[in-house]
Amino acid sequence: MSLTGIVRPYGDTTGDGRVQLSFTLPVPFGDEAERARAEGAALQLAAKMGMDPAMVVHAKGMGPDFTFFIVYGRVSHLVDLSAVAVAEREFPVLPAAEVNLRIRSALGRKLVVLGACIGTDAHTVGIDAILNVKGHAGEKGLEYYREIRVVNMGAQVAVADLVARAAAEHADAVLVSQVVTQRDAHLTNTLEMSAAFQAGFGPQRPLLVVGGPRFDPSAAHDLGVDKIFGRGTTPSEVASYLVHALAPPGGSGGMASPRKKGQRAA
């Protein structure tokens, strides 16, 4: 298959452009006249979205005021693969043994990772999946890596406490998970956190990594952090990133200033 050309959605024939869509409109689906109008409304939306022809294959009233639709149709849009922008992963994913080896040879000591959910966010599932031995998606978490020392502060950690603990533990990296996104809490919390580290540590601050299902992975710079991980990230990806940023291959052993490579100048 061409990876640079023009493609269209594939239903059952190349280029047929067929897609499916479901949505709800705040219109009633009661008597015959209402039903006809509801389906017409759904078709109008489909047409405006570029589906032509479109077919309402299912419509169902939900309570007195709403109708749910499933629509199939053909879209006229073309997808230009050469114009697709992909955030390439700038580091290879390494097996655990390799991660441990890299840390040992580059740092000559354990890599210290501090993790927390900050602000009011109490959803520790994400950070626990990355940090706990138990891990996620069949992969063990960072606690499993012999050369990584994990300090998991848990949920609803105040930013000031996080900064203080990072200093006390000599953290090389700080991992922060943010799930709650109401009123962009994940963004404001992250900005507050990165500013506090900047204020507390200056350019010598630990590597700052945030994760959560709703972050834009390309927004790291704007949020003042080094890396953003999105939905479906596995522990080995995080571990590999950490050694990429903090324990470059061929790095000298020793204690001083372990991390600089691959990092945005603060």
Place this chain on the structure above:
Amino acid sequence: MTNKLNLDPALVSQARELAALAGQPVTELARTHTTVSVERAALRLAGLDGADEDGMPWVNRLADAVRESVGLEHGVALPAWDAMLAGGYPDLRTLAVDASAGLVKFRLPAGEEAEMARAAAARSVAQGIARIDAQRAERDRMLAAIGDPPMPWIYLIVATGDIYEDIPQAQAAAREGADIIAVIRSTGQSLLDYVPEGATREGYAGTYATRENFRLMRAALDDVSAELGRYVRLTNYASGLCMPEIASLAGLERLDMMLNDCMYGIIFRDINPVRTFIDQRFSRQVHARAGIIINTGEDNYLTTADAVDAAHTVVVSQLLNEYFGREAGLADAQLGLGHAFEINPEVPDSFLLELAHAQLVRELFPDAPLKYMPPTKHMTGNVFAGYLLDAFFNLCGVMTDQSILLIGMMTEGIHTPFLSDRDLALENVRYVRRAAGQLGASFRPEPDGFVARRARQVLGESIDLLRKIGSQGLLTAIAEGTFGVTRRPADGGRGLDGVVERADGYYNPAAELLESAEVSQ
């Protein structure tokens, strides 16, 4: 309940005895200690409501003032009512206002003055307990007059953050078939050491649990219950730093169910274990009195631990929740023990394993209104596959006679459910109930087949673990990460500074009334 799994009754009794042995030292801790929230609950039951201009409740202000001058080891009641009598205060509110301004000098009364303070406190708190009794009677009256829906009850969640948005959503959900409405709390409320006041319109991923929000929602559900001809139950969350107070408010405002787990706050919210066990006992005594069904949180373990490897930790926790619940006076019909359908669907025979676990729990707790939670961990974003998984969950639920089904959403983990997600979810469970509602009666696992053997294996592992917990102590087991793979030491976590050892002469009229009720049952 027929015994479909050939469980050995001697082993089942042994499991219960081991759970009691593991729980008893913790109960002793709860009997000999109090917490700031237990003391504030007594003030709430005595009618102290409202908050200062900063939104800090008067119960916090008054309890803090008492603690600062004479400590809480004798309870808040004696110093507070003594000060009220000595200062000629008309009510607790006026006292609290002055106390928070530093205008009240508290003392520990003795002799006749102590007797008078004690009697006045008992009278006030008894009024709150009487209101809880009246609300329980009102629920019974409505259940008889309006109708109690058959089990399994359909449990749906609303969570807008705004109580005035929650109300129409809850009423719509009830009309669509929900028997139970749960109002999810604002993220983080469990870690507030006070209960917010008033009707609230802003919350993060949920709506604050406040007395006024409880009252508004219960009134709205009363209306819709009458309209539908079935009593729609209301659920909220007690777990957190304010369990005793939220339990009291729930009883006063006729909530019907409450999330109340003996270890959830410890493991998932890093609340201090000792604080949690003390608060938990008092809150469950209030629930027992109020006729509230508790929901325990074992489903959560399986979101962090593997649902096959950790299946026995669920059973162990259920046995502990049962022990602590009964000890606090809850009837079996009030023990909504939790569990979940969380096995990785890629595992061979995963549905058989789920059946074994669900049937095991059903047979271990034949009279408990078990709460069965839908898949969350393996909901991938493939909503079509998720819809299928939810159907298997519903099928397992009806086959094993679960009592409360939390309805799974195919968009779990993607967003707060769309109106259509909820509608499709209800269509799913309605189909399964219609098509296979009677399947449980015909479902007979082979006596020594895969399902029965797996169930017996989990029971055996549970007994082994209970034995280990008994020898090392429950607090040590929690500290070592036995539940949910999270380590929680007894001297860590939030809220330990709110724990106070009771002194000789400790007096809490609420605790006393609730303890005596328990004995008389």
